[in-house]
Amino acid sequence: MAGFRDLDKVLFPIKSINNVVQLFRNQLESPSEPDLALLSIVAGVIENSLTSRSNAALQVCEPVEQNNLPILEIKTVEILYDKFRSIMLNAVDQNKAKGFATRDLVKKVSDVIWNSLTRSYYKDRAHLQSLYSFLSGNKLDCFGVAFAVVAGCQCLGYNDVHLALSEDHAWVIFGENGTETAEVTWHGKGNEDKRGQEIGKGVSARSWLYVNNKPVICTRHMEVAALVSAINPSLNSTHDAYEVALLQQELLWLLYELGHLKKYPMAIGNLGDLEEIAATEGKVPCKDLFQEAVTSARSYYSNQHVYPYTYQGGYFYRNKMYEEAFESWANASDVIRLDDEEIYKEFLEIANELIPHIMKIESSGFSANTILKKPKCFADLLRFYDGICQWEEGSATPVLHIGWAKPLVLTISKFDADVRAQVNIVCDKSEEDKLLKKNGTYFNNNNYEKENGSTAVSDSVVSTNVKNHSDKDNSPFHPSIEAL
Numbered sequence: 001m002a003g004f005r006d007l008d009k010v011l012f013p014i015k016s017i018n019n020v021v022q023l024f025r026n027q028l029e030s031p032s033e034p035d036l037a038l039l040s041i042v043a044g045v046i047e048n049s050l051t052s053r054s055n056a057a058l059q060v061c062e063p064v065e066q067n068n069l070p071i072l073e074i075k076t077v078e079i080l081y082d083k084f085r086s087i088m089l090n091a092v093d094q095n096k097a098k099g100f101a102t103r104d105l106v107k108k109v110s111d112v113i114w115n116s117l118t119r120s121y122y123k124d125r126a127h128l129q130s131l132y133s134f135l136s137g138n139k140l141d142c143f144g145v146a147f148a149v150v151a152g153c154q155c156l157g158y159n160d161v162h163l164a165l166s167e168d169h170a171w172v173i174f175g176e177n178g179t180e181t182a183e184v185t186w187h188g189k190g191n192e193d194k195r196g197q198e199i200g201k202g203v204s205a206r207s208w209l210y211v212n213n214k215p216v217i218c219t220r221h222m223e224v225a226a227l228v229s230a231i232n233p234s235l236n237s238t239h240d241a242y243e244v245a246l247l248q249q250e251l252l253w254l255l256y257e258l259g260h261l262k263k264y265p266m267a268i269g270n271l272g273d274l275e276e277i278a279a280t281e282g283k284v285p286c287k288d289l290f291q292e293a294v295t296s297a298r299s300y301y302s303n304q305h306v307y308p309y310t311y312q313g314g315y316f317y318r319n320k321m322y323e324e325a326f327e328s329w330a331n332a333s334d335v336i337r338l339d340d341e342e343i344y345k346e347f348l349e350i351a352n353e354l355i356p357h358i359m360k361i362e363s364s365g366f367s368a369n370t371i372l373k374k375p376k377c378f379a380d381l382l383r384f385y386d387g388i389c390q391w392e393e394g395s396a397t398p399v400l401h402i403g404w405a406k407p408l409v410l411t412i413s414k415f416d417a418d419v420r421a422q423v424n425i426v427c428d429k430s431e432e433d434k435l436l437k438k439n440g441t442y443f444n445n446n447n448y449e450k451e452n453g454s455t456a457v458s459d460s461v462v463s464t465n466v467k468n469h470s471d472k473d474n475s476p477f478h479p480s481i482e483a484l
């Protein structure tokens with residue numbers, strides 16, 4: 001482990017964002033691996049000092065000149081760092097010969113963190129993700145507990161313990177081949193925690209909560225990306241602390257340029273959101289970052305992640321690119337599996353707020369190039385709704401209710417009959433095969449590529465997949481909705 005070395009200590013007292021970026025760069029480029037506890041404490045102290053209620057007023061009305069931070073003395077960091085190490089070293093006996101972590105060791109570290117937490121507190125509050133929060137307030141959120149367990153294991157010399165991330169949960173992998181898994185934190189409200197248990201191989205592992213067995217398995221450097229992604233600049237529900245957001249943005253660029261975000265779609269999406277708010281001169285534009293997140297999820301996680309498409313759809317929506325937003329949301333809908341509370345809320349907002357808002361604007365008659373005349377938009381909308389219906393079919397609990405049906409009917413009815421007529425529901429493979437051959441396009445599950453591998457759609461034919469409600473096989477071919 002890199003630890004707190006002299007070349008890091010000379011950067012103190014830290015007074016600017018550049019100093020913090022340099023500390024992270026030192027750690028990330030060190031021959032030994034970056035020290036998660038050190039970096040989480042530094043990020044946590046800075047975030048807390050700039051977002052805590054005490055100076056919230058100051059931050060909102062008097063933006064501190066750029067790049068200056070409240071002075072961070074080395075002593076502050078050393079005290080917290082040594083406290084974390086002593087908690088770990090005292091709790092776990094050290095005589096055992098180092099080697100690979102065991103389930104008992106991982107559970108023990110999780111218990112040490114767990115049993116130190118304040119009895120009851122509002123778990124979804126902001127700024128509870130870092131080791132600073134753990135050490136100064138004995139409070140952590142769900143992600144923060146999992147991160148602290150990995151940082152604790154690193155402290156104890158178990159470098160095989162790594163963070164595993166889905167889009168709404170976190171756990172750890174460990175062991176000689178990194179194939180052991182263990183729950184180390186809770187998930188959601190009112191669910192009994194399963195700490196110590198392995199991630200099931202059954203239905204639950206195929207749910208969205210475990211991204212259908214395609215989680216982000218972090219390297220040490222990606223764990224730094226996770227702590228940076230988890231930095232929360234929120235001052236209150238309407239304002240962000242400018243310096244915290246800028247620090248997060250610069251650290252994400254550092255990690256991006258070192259290549260540590262390649263397999264981390266959500267971190268790329270986080271950077272895209274920050275770049276949309278304040279673009280950094282000469283960098284990859286946010287629109288391309290959102291596409292890179294989609295490509296990463298498709299390349300490394302078999303397109304089983306939803307958030308890259310909702311990041312991208314949200315960008316298109318905010319920039320009034322409604323045709324593109326429909327396509328992103330339809331792609332997101334193609335991904336979803338069995339029911340899950342968090343992702344349900346995402347789709348509920350898209351179906352019952354964002355899409356109706358777009359339809360209201362588009363049918364107000366002022367938009368010249370209205371999507372209401374575009375068969376592809378109608379096709380993508382049907383694909384979006386079809387995915388949700390399939391979700392309903394596949395899930396134990398009912399998903400759809402009249403609250404979904406009304407906006408759905410209203411939306412569909414906004415497209416004229418002549419536009420709808422151009423969307424041809426193709427219901428059997430032979431017909432689809434003929435069509436595909438004719439247009440040189442073929443399908444794989446959720447995206448379409450020309451034979452030459454470029455992802456595109458020929459102008460005359462826009463094809464899209466609609467999962468056949470009946471077929472349960474995994475054949476890549478499904479009846480499709482064609483807009484000719």
Ligand SMILES: CC1(C)CN=C(N2CCN(c3ncnc4sc(CCF)cc34)CC2)S1
Pocket residue numbers: 142143165166167168169170226229230266267270307310311314
């Ligand atoms: C398109 C969106 C609604 C905007 N922000 C989103 N997120 C913000 C950032 N998120 C994340 N960003 C980086 N890493 C992680 S790991 C994780 C699961 C709990 F550990 C969540 C998450 C979660 C998703 S999704």
